[in-house]
Amino acid sequence: MAAVSVVDKFDSSKLVNSEDFCNFVPGEVFNRVDNRNWNSASVEMYSFSPVLLDAEPVPSINDHTLAFFGAFTIENSVPVHGEYKIDGQRIFHGNAVFGEVTVCPRYQPGDWRWRADTDENLVCGVIYLPHNILENVAEAAMDIDSNSVELIATSGRYDEFIMHVGKQLSKDINRENNINRVFAESLTQALGAYILQNYCTYAKKLEIGKGLDRSRLARVIDFIESNLDNNIGIEDMAAVAHISAYHFIRMFKLATGSTPHQYIANKRINKAKYFLAKTDEPILKIALDTGFASASNFSSAFKRIVGCAPSVYRRQSQ
Numbered sequence: 001m002a003a004v005s006v007v008d009k010f011d012s013s014k015l016v017n018s019e020d021f022c023n024f025v026p027g028e029v030f031n032r033v034d035n036r037n038w039n040s041a042s043v044e045m046y047s048f049s050p051v052l053l054d055a056e057p058v059p060s061i062n063d064h065t066l067a068f069f070g071a072f073t074i075e076n077s078v079p080v081h082g083e084y085k086i087d088g089q090r091i092f093h094g095n096a097v098f099g100e101v102t103v104c105p106r107y108q109p110g111d112w113r114w115r116a117d118t119d120e121n122l123v124c125g126v127i128y129l130p131h132n133i134l135e136n137v138a139e140a141a142m143d144i145d146s147n148s149v150e151l152i153a154t155s156g157r158y159d160e161f162i163m164h165v166g167k168q169l170s171k172d173i174n175r176e177n178n179i180n181r182v183f184a185e186s187l188t189q190a191l192g193a194y195i196l197q198n199y200c201t202y203a204k205k206l207e208i209g210k211g212l213d214r215s216r217l218a219r220v221i222d223f224i225e226s227n228l229d230n231n232i233g234i235e236d237m238a239a240v241a242h243i244s245a246y247h248f249i250r251m252f253k254l255a256t257g258s259t260p261h262q263y264i265a266n267k268r269i270n271k272a273k274y275f276l277a278k279t280d281e282p283i284l285k286i287a288l289d290t291g292f293a294s295a296s297n298f299s300s301a302f303k304r305i306v307g308c309a310p311s312v313y314r315r316q317s318q
Contacts, residue, residue: 038181050116065106067126105153277317
């Protein structure tokens with residue numbers, strides 16, 4: 001695929017979101033299933049002219065893309081002579097037929113040229129696969145260090161499984177039905193495992209028993225320190241450490257001796273102790289400024305950790 005003329009005004013080295021990708025593709029979207037609010041891949045189905053020889057490169061996007069070529073049925077498939085480049089390097093040149101896929105890693109611009117011996121438009125589906133899904137599958141299901149996972153650019157390879165998943169995910173579904181959400185997320189997890197096994201390289205297994213390494217732990221602690229007055233979730237911290245939430249709690253405790261919840265609570269209480277001793281700010285304001293939802297929640301946590309009420313600690317400290 002390639003970009004429309006609007007790219008003349010666009011720096012293709014810049015990153016665009018997958019939801020904006022269609023604005024840079026020289027085809028018409030006739031079906032879109034947006035699953036970004038779920039833990040699932042999204043799909044767009046495009047109709048293209050049978051000849052495209054002079055378009056601009058497609059800009060880099062934030063998701064991996066899996067394009068499957070489905071112009072015709074298998075019985076009357078017509079080959080398309082094409083060329084595909086990723087970041088200026090040619091990875092395919094030849095005839096593409098029904099069922100062949102192109103896998104493009106995130107952050108890499110692509111460039112398509114093609115000519116088909118037909119007057120009919122070509123149909124291509126694009127699956128947008130978020131990288132965090134690969135990370136979670138790598139660590140939760142395969143104990144692979146997600147930092148070592150690299151998706152390999154591939155084109156011109158027949159892959160019935162990717163095409164089948166794309167067609168299933170592109171079906172019009174009732175988004176208020178939780179069963180459909182479970183189906184889409186389960187299918188995406190299966191796709192992630194398949195991509196890891198068939199299109200990725202990875203260097204090492206995740207060393208779960210050793211806890212977070214020094215670099216990851218430092219990043220997480222910096223993140224906690226900068227967000228003590230905000231709501232900090234396990235998913236947020238796991239993302240900073242570049243590991244799945246599935247392993248994060250255990251690895252954090254091995255590294256610090258505390259669960260993430262205990263660690264954050266102690267940090268917030270220590271910050272509150274400073275304000276209580278050094279300022280005259282109201283206890284409610286101190287509670288809110290240190291990330292507690294209310295004065296009562298703050299008081300309960302303070303008594304549990306310090307052993308006395310905030311007001312008592314203030315009198316004793318000033």
